[in-house]
Amino acid sequence: MRVILPVDEEKDVICATFGRAPYFAVYDTETRTMELKENPASQVQGGAGLKAAQFVLDCQADALITPRCGMNSAEVLQAAEIKIYKSEGMGVNQNIEAFEDGKLSVLTHFHGGYQGIR
Amino acid sequence: MKIAVLSGKGGAGKTLTAVNLAAAAGQAVYIDCDVEEPNGRLFFKPQNIKTADVTTALPEFDPDKCTGCRTCVDFCRFHALVYIKNRPKVFSEVCHSCGGCALVCPGQAVTEKEKIIGKVEIGFHGETQIVTGILNLGEASGVPVIHKALEEGIQQDDPVLIDCPPGSACPVVESISEADFCILVAEPTAFGFHNFCMVHELAELLGKPCGVVINKWEGVYEPLEEYCKEKKLPVLLRIPYEERIAEIVSSGKILVEEYPEYRKKFQELLKKTGGGQA
Numbered sequence: 558m559r560v561i562l563p564v565d566e567e568k569d570v571i572c573a574t575f576g577r578a579p580y581f582a583v584y585d586t587e588t589r590t591m592e593l594k595e596n597p598a599s600q601v602q603g604g605a606g607l608k609a610a611q612f613v614l615d616c617q618a619d620a621l622i623t624p625r626c627g628m629n630s631a632e633v634l635q636a637a638e639i640k641i642y643k644s645e646g647m648g649v650n651q652n653i654e655a656f657e658d659g660k661l662s663v664l665t666h667f668h669g670g671y672q673g674i675r
Numbered sequence: 676m677k678i679a680v681l682s683g684k685g686g687a688g689k690t691l692t693a694v695n696l697a698a699a700a701g702q703a704v705y706i707d708c709d710v711e712e713p714n715g716r717l718f719f720k721p722q723n724i725k726t727a728d729v730t731t732a733l734p735e736f737d738p739d740k741c742t743g744c745r746t747c748v749d750f751c752r753f754h755a756l757v758y759i760k761n762r763p764k765v766f767s768e769v770c771h772s773c774g775g776c777a778l779v780c781p782g783q784a785v786t787e788k789e790k791i792i793g794k795v796e797i798g799f800h801g802e803t804q805i806v807t808g809i810l811n812l813g814e815a816s817g818v819p820v821i822h823k824a825l826e827e828g829i830q831q832d833d834p835v836l837i838d839c840p841p842g843s844a845c846p847v848v849e850s851i852s853e854a855d856f857c858i859l860v861a862e863p864t865a866f867g868f869h870n871f872c873m874v875h876e877l878a879e880l881l882g883k884p885c886g887v888v889i890n891k892w893e894g895v896y897e898p899l900e901e902y903c904k905e906k907k908l909p910v911l912l913r914i915p916y917e918e919r920i921a922e923i924v925s926s927g928k929i930l931v932e933e934y935p936e937y938r939k940k941f942q943e944l945l946k947k948t949g950g951g952q953a
Contacts (some may be wrong), residue, residue, distance in 0.1 A: 604754025
């Protein structure tokens with residue numbers, strides 16, 4: 558199973574936003590390996606949430622762990638049957654551990670976006 | 676002659692200025708491009724209204740023809756298309772109706788479907804033609820409605836007064852795109868001045884000649900006057916912060932029809948912009 562998390566410039570810390578995160582960490586629960594990838598949506602003018610969600614799909618992730626997530630992104634992820642969990646605390650490793658122990662809750666609130674769509 | 680009236684900050688006096696310029700001109704066209712909140716009609720109370728719908732195109736994907744090649748998704752620079760389970764899906768609020776996905780599709784699987792997003796109303800107040808752009812509630816972008824309102828309203832002869840939306844983003848760019856002259860309405864406050872500088876920067880970038888109307892004038896507001904001097908921006912009119920004006924405007928009446936002194940002032944203003952004979 559592949560789990561993906563938005564990551565800040567300090568690469569062991571979870572980013573506060575999903576679409577504009579500078580990096581994504583992709584963790585494979587079988588091989589217990591982590592890969593860091595640049596988020597292609599972090600600097601785009603508009604539609605960052607959609608592009609970032611597309612990236613999550615293209616990484617063939619099964620689950621996303623994030624502090625928050627917009628409605629457009631959530632619609633894409635849900636259509637692709639990717640589970641969205643709410644992160645707890647800031648640490649990437651700490652959240653992967655919590656996820657593997659089944660301690661993270663499912664994210665149910667999705668915000669309407671932080672700036673005008675266009 | 677097409678004159679756009681803009682201010683950046685809302686409530687600075689765009690509609691006051693544009694409505695009274697059109698009313699003072701008499702035979703003129705007033706176009707309300709503030710399509711999220713078109714207020715000019717509250718003053719003009721236009722008669723004999725004709726209505727035209729405004730539509731935008733949204734792509735639809737024929738599942739029999741779509742091979743899931745992803746060309747359209749990768750092409751869309753607005754990221755309005757996502758690729759889920761080997762099929763494209765459109766997010767209507769992000770789509771700019773550019774038609775690019777239909778052009779690049781190798782299988783001709785994309786057709787465009789019209790969607791109504793607002794309307795344009797055309798009526799009259801005496802000799803003045805009143806064109807009002809109205810965006811439907813919940814729609815993300817007013818630009819297509821503004822485009823249609825301008826298309827309907829712009830004629831060869833009459834002075835055209837374009838009442839712009841607040842801000843300095845895409846809807847304002849669209850509203851002033853056809854203008855020969857920009858009147859920047861300034862409110863002499865720190866907030867008003869800040870947004871005034873932003874719209875001036877925009878108008879300058881687009882190469883539009885500009886003049887300034889200072890509304891709610893209560894004596895010299897230094898930063899604004901200094902800026903106008905430095906940028907060689909002519910101050911064309913100062914409208915004082917006066918109870919009688921506020922009373923007329925707040926009761927939905929047109930200043931130049933109630934306060935004869937202002938008919939003359941607005942006719943002079945129009946003349947200074949090159950838009951009429953006073």
